[in-house]
Amino acid sequence: MISLTAVSMAHAGGRLALDGIDLSVSAGERVALIGPSGAGKTTLLRLIGASLQPTTGLLRIDGVDPWGLSARDLQRLRAGIGKMHQTPPIPPRQRVVTAVLAGRLGQWPLWRAMASLVYPLDIAGARAVLEPLGLAERLFDRCDQLSGGQLQRVALARLFYQQPQLELADEPVSALDPALARAVAVALNDDAKRRGVTLIASLHAVELALSEFSRVIGLRNGRVAFDLPAGQVGQHHVEALYAGAGAGQVAEAAKAEPRARLTRCA
């Protein structure tokens, strides 16, 4: 599904954000990316999402190099990749139903997108993805009337409505309270399992990464520190990954201790 061969990414200043990454993810895997801030998690996700072009190395998505495609084919490839961000990129004045329907803009012809701005064309479809997330009654509310957690669930509904073959989430739950964070992480994993699609998410909550995902990749200083099935990630891996990082990150990493949780999902 995805393969990276010796991929490096340099920032404008010349500093390497990613340094010689070799990685392959097969279809249907659910991968969590963990690591301290600045490890390159966001950059890696943007590379895999064909948003950023690697400085050196080869990236293949479904066997093709996205940067060798024509603009139209790149657009078509991206339409099959769904993305979630830490801050939902939704205009505050947009209605929830429109924000959700925007998920299929890559599949809709332009006339349909324009007609749907005048009157939402697939209200039933938007309701169907919002219902399980507990937001069906907010369908016609404006997004600036929602709380941060509700807005992130709208972004999740948009991702589900897009029905992508590859789901990429960049710290989707960092701004949420622990209960909601778990609910969103579970919903992401359930959707990926049910439809058999690939999910890659970066997380600060190591505990969630170990309990919900099938594979965990630790990134540090732009390199892969470890790449293991979730059940084989031990306390020492996590400690080594976050060693020397800020106190806040150590505290978050410390939540990962109970082994019982690891066996439950292994």
Add this chain to the structure above:
Amino acid sequence: MTAGRLPYRGVLMTAGVLVAVLAGVWRLDLVPAFAEGADSLGELIGFLQRFAAPDLTPAFLAKVGQGAVETLAISLIGTLLAVVGGVALALPASGRMGWPGQAAARFCLNLLRSVPELVWATLTVLAAGLGPFAGTLALALHTAGVLGRLYAEALENTPPAPEAALHEAGSGAVAAFLYGTLPAVAPQWVAYGLYRWEMNIRMAAILGFVGAGGLGAQLYYALSLFQESQAATLIIAMLVLSLLVDAMSGGLRRRLVTA
């Protein structure tokens, strides 16, 4: 040392303003003009009295009504055309289509804006002939320059993340703009458009003086023929029209900004 200097600033500024006022009065010969005016005060009052009885005959009122509708139409169509032109120029002027487009669009906007409506109207009357079409065109040209600049600034101040996210999820450039950026700028764009419409209804009344139709043209004829009572009716009609439009667009804008 510096503490001793500060209080003189107020004295100096007051003196400066006084000198400027005195120089202005002297340069414009205002003192003799006022003295003369006092002599002809009775004449002036007599002139104003002839305005006190507006012409309210049904035939003339119907004509005024037609003129009012024409003025309203000139301002409405002129502003709508300006909104379309403003959007078309604001998109490149905000730098979305590279710097050559930006430079060209900014040049066009400056050109359109720096020529006042009255000057545009004299030009369009020459080009398109006397009548409401010339007035509409003149309003549209100047207002497109004003709105285009405001619209471009609104675009530049809009967060790019929503549109970028849609673009990265495979949506086309137009659809990404419509769903990502338009919801953020539309209320501002509409509010600016309504505000300019308020100004244009007054401007449409004035444009008649250079032959661009509407109430202004009727007022110009009435004053030229010393028909003071008819002129009074026309001035009242202009006042009512602009009050109506002010109230309507003011209410709409308040709803847009607070909602």
